[in-house]
Amino acid sequence: MNDAVPSRTRRTFSRRRALAAGTTLVAAGLAGCTAGGRSDQGDSTADGTGGSAADGDGPVVVASFFSFYDFARKIARDTPLQVRNLVPTGLHGHGWEPNASITRDIIEADAFVHVGAEFQPWADRAIQTLKDDNVDTQLINVREGVELVDLAASLDPEEEGVGEGRAKDPHFWLDPQRAKQSVDNITEGFVDLAPDHEETFRANSEAYKTEVLDRIDRDYRAIFDSADRDVVQLAAHNAFQYIGVRYGVEMRPLVVNLAASGDVKPSDVTAAKRVIEDNDIRYIGAAVFETRRPAQQLLAETPVEAYYPVTPYAGVREDWVEMGWGYEEIADNINMPTFEVVLGNKPPEEVAIEGWNDQWRNFE
Incomplete structure (x- = not known):
């Protein structure tokens, strides 16, 4: 889950190499969910969080998908961590065609929250660049340990699923109980990144799971049970x-x-x-x-x-x-x-x- 490249002493050099390599990394088109729109300019502050990797004194975390950006910012509350959503406002997070500035944002960040292999091809390519160039951006895979279900019987038979969950449905976060595992994954990643704030991360995480996700689960249950x-x-x-x-x-x-x-x-x-x-x-x-x-x-x-x-x-x-x-x-x-x-x-x-x-x- 948190498979960061270990050497902080090589951070600047490796990131400069990766930035050079990353300028052409994300030019190719993407497959998967799209929003009927396209963004060629990665506006990483379009979510309203503002700021950039240089603002503030705390570690910078970037997220490849809105749901997990939202979980991350709730877990990081009352700590120095800065959490930013990479996907511009108005676009669907599964299919999006960013430019090389997004790879630069990931390289310059302290941690990258992503949804696992073969869900967002641009994220997969950015992660490969980090590994190839020994960049120490910490990788936090929100899908780690989540039990995926089989693709719906109505699904187009040409679909193959994602990553290690081939022939599986990737949209697990719609189930608030499964979403709790991704909250745990982000929490563990943040503890590794900023251990001095472990107590706050864990308290925020438990509060979010019980007060928000469990409550949403109960409300959904009441709606569907009443139908x-x-x-x-x-x-x-x-x-x-x-x-x-x-x-x-x-x-x-x-x-x-x-x-x-x-x-x-x-x-x-x-x-x-x-x-x-x-x-x-x-x-x-x-x-x-x-x-x-x-x-x-x-x-x-x-x-x-x-x-x-x-x-x-x-x-x-x-x-x-x-x-x-x-x-x-x-x-x-x-x-x-x-x-x-x-x-x-x-x-x-x-x-x-x-x-x-x-x-x-x-x-x-």
């Missing part, structure tokens, strides 16, 4: 299976592969129409960082009355950043009310968040 229906239709890519596995509900994605930019086949639309009609579904979920065209097609061609937002916590909107939202707030304000509505627990007008229905009904 008469056990099928959710999503106009989104195949990222929500872990919620289905944890709470005993069938999450049916319209895009049946792991790529958020994946094409919707006519057969997928036909299957979705059948599910909607068989289960008397009036509301569906649509992914915030994906195209709304599939949701709009179902709206036009089925009895569905509206779609509402879901997200696998893979990115943030600018207004979410301004409000300081993290994993917890997105669960509470986006996913939970949508699941209440699409399961038929309550009509959208009765969601207990002021203006929620007006803002999110058939959102653009």
Whole structure:
């Protein structure tokens, strides 16, 4: 998990070599989830954290994915650690095409929080550069020790899975109980990085797991246990299976592969129409960082009355950043009310968040 190259005395030299090598490292395109957008400029302060690797006196930690950036900043609270999200605001964290400045940010950081092999190809290439050039940026793999589930039966058979979890679904963090293992992994990495603050890291970690992740788990459980229906239709890519596995509900994605930019086949639309009609579904979920065209097609061609937002916590909107939202707030304000509505627990007008229905009904 924390496989840093050990020699601090060679830090400056090795990082200069790696910076030179890294200028061409991330020019290639990426596979996997995309947000219908592209960033050629890696804006590592777009998450609203501000600052740069040179600001402050504490160690700098950079993260390759929003969810784990959020966990990390909560664990680092009240310590000198500076935690930064590398993925720009508005982009999906699984598929993104950064430029060489992001590799430079990783090389200059004291630690790099990443999601494990073969999930973000740009991160894999950056890690290889660190190892090839003996750069001592500490590597913290959030997926270490997490039990992954098999890919959904509805998944495109061409999909292969990720890394050591071949034929496995990588989106484990949607299950708040599995997410706790990643919190532990980050905590251990931070203890190695700044042992003088071990007590604070561990206290923050335990508080986050019990007060946030366990609470989210209970709230999700209450929502799904109260539902008469056990099928959710999503106009989104195949990222929500872990919620289905944890709470005993069938999450049916319209895009049946792991790529958020994946094409919707006519057969997928036909299957979705059948599910909607068989289960008397009036509301569906649509992914915030994906195209709304599939949701709009179902709206036009089925009895569905509206779609509402879901997200696998893979990115943030600018207004979410301004409000300081993290994993917890997105669960509470986006996913939970949508699941209440699409399961038929309550009509959208009765969601207990002021203006929620007006803002999110058939959102653009």
